[in-house]
Amino acid sequence: MDSLTLQLQHYRQRSYQHIVQKMANLALDAFIVTELPIIRWLTGFSGSSARLLITREKVWLFTDFRYQEQVRHEVTLAETVIVAEGFIAELLSGNYPCGTTIALQAEHITWQEANRLRDKVFHAQQVMPIEGFFNEFRIIKQAVELDYMQRAAALSEAALEAVLPMISPNVTELDIAAELSYQQKKRGASGDSFSPIVASGARAAMPHATPTNAHFVQGELILLDFGCMYEGYASDQTRTVALGKPSKQASTIYNIVRKAQQLGLERAQCGMKARKLDEVVRRFITKHGYGEQFGHALGHGIGLEVHEEPRISSRSETILQEMMLFTIEPGIYLPNCCGVRIEDTVVMGTQGAMPLQQFSKELIVL
């Protein structure tokens, strides 16, 4: 067993202890976890179908026969149960003492499943909707998690390096999006952390544009926002490049976003409220006359999922702390013209924010 695996096992064991402590504080006897990233985080299981039952004494993982082999290689901490007739039927066997207060993840369970657990397995009084229970454990990363996230970021950067020279008027946004996914996977990623955004010209004014079969055009800015998954952890990065000399207006907004992003990197510090960081950057962009064209939050936490706590928005009261990881990604979007976004993922340290990405943020003209 390598040291990383060992660290992970200790981390999982410790997390379980913290969870049990919190359950005791909230007088919860059992917790049914329906959120796959949390199941992976706590047990290592990477399959697409599972339920986790956490009690103060024991953890059970329920999955189906398709994963019979896989659980043997992956799962620690939990005892695995292969269910034939479904989770509800399995719970009805009476083999899993749950006590009198059972928490369900209100934001990660369907109304259907909550109703069935309440009506068929437990009583209405026993079942409690709980929200955000695991956020406090996820929001501060461990060294081993940072390690995975650095590797994920490095895979994405290597993919970007390989793909940029392929951009020309002979290829389309979809071609380059396919290349980014492919190059990340060829380097060891298990997949995209989200569907890559490759948007050229006026389409880059849609912050979440879907790549089209449009060819790139000389003089346009091209926005590339993409990331991958590595060992269950996400990367996220955006660069905007130009194909040939861009217009004056495009250069102008590029430079503002470039400076705004740098400002975000420099001003982030432990002890600061997230909304303060959003405010600093937003004020800079507003001062240059583009406040209205920066219509989204400055950033978002990242880890097991590409969007998680903390939100870096104008309303986020979260205090930035050491080993939080989040994105800093200001943008300016001019409808029917162009769009620029520049994004790094940073880890908070005592000396400030450190970007996981090293790729140049000077305007690259292809």
Added chain:
Amino acid sequence: MDSLTLQLQHYRQRSYQHIVQKMANLALDAFIVTELPIIRWLTGFSGSSARLLITREKVWLFTDFRYQEQVRHEVTLAETVIVAEGFIAELLSGNYPCGTTIALQAEHITWQEANRLRDKVFHAQQVMPIEGFFNEFRIIKQAVELDYMQRAAALSEAALEAVLPMISPNVTELDIAAELSYQQKKRGASGDSFSPIVASGARAAMPHATPTNAHFVQGELILLDFGCMYEGYASDQTRTVALGKPSKQASTIYNIVRKAQQLGLERAQCGMKARKLDEVVRRFITKHGYGEQFGHALGHGIGLEVHEEPRISSRSETILQEMMLFTIEPGIYLPNCCGVRIEDTVVMGTQGAMPLQQFSKELIVL
């Protein structure tokens, strides 16, 4: 406007009328749709965040500012609302008369959102959990949907053709999985319909194996199960090939699965219960001594999602009808040895089942 787009618009208008009729029959005044594939099916919207409010008079689509541009190009039938403060807050504006009985999709809404709608917007008596409401509309496909699914299937087949020659002892399962995704996208797919399964040797005995960084080994069977999305519709196909001459046992189970799959294709007919088709194929495999090693259902419906109604399982009472689309995919899995699965997607016609795939099912030895 091309004829396909026009057909789609008529189809959507007709679907809306059927939905309104069914709502009237069930005494529902409004229906809140939270299932993205259904939102796309009914309105054309392909974004990743939306709610649909269907009343007997009107349809509203709620999304956020990221999709402001996209909705203009995509959405028909519904009036679009860009929400700033979230769906719940928007409903509280009072601009959307919902009547007294509001249906929610119990299996596609979180417990959290159902609770909030009940507590903040409506009353407990007004909100009804409804399951499977749209299944009857989805289960029979229209000509325009079949057209998209044929194109999706053709993209996948072209990708397979391009990728098979790349298999050698010098590459890994992950390499080939990445190639399949890439080649599908390069040909026009918007993405995978599920993460490709590429499993060699003993790993193919896990029906849902995740590709690994293991190199292919001479003499092993390699199972490839993959598909893509095209205009919101899915393809799904499995082939098993050999790298060099396979063992006698591997050849034996290949031939049984090959014949079993052919039997499924030949025996499917309109008016037959789905479980009967499962039974015919299962009995054939059992007769050859491998019934225990065929541990999953014979197939599943496919369309907006890669798994939908009808299930082709030993318990499915669904009667096969014209223009149903589903997979026929028997398999035999020998733990610690090898696995074979062969899968086509078929469309039911009056003369029986027609596979969308043409790729050879004779054992290909690379």
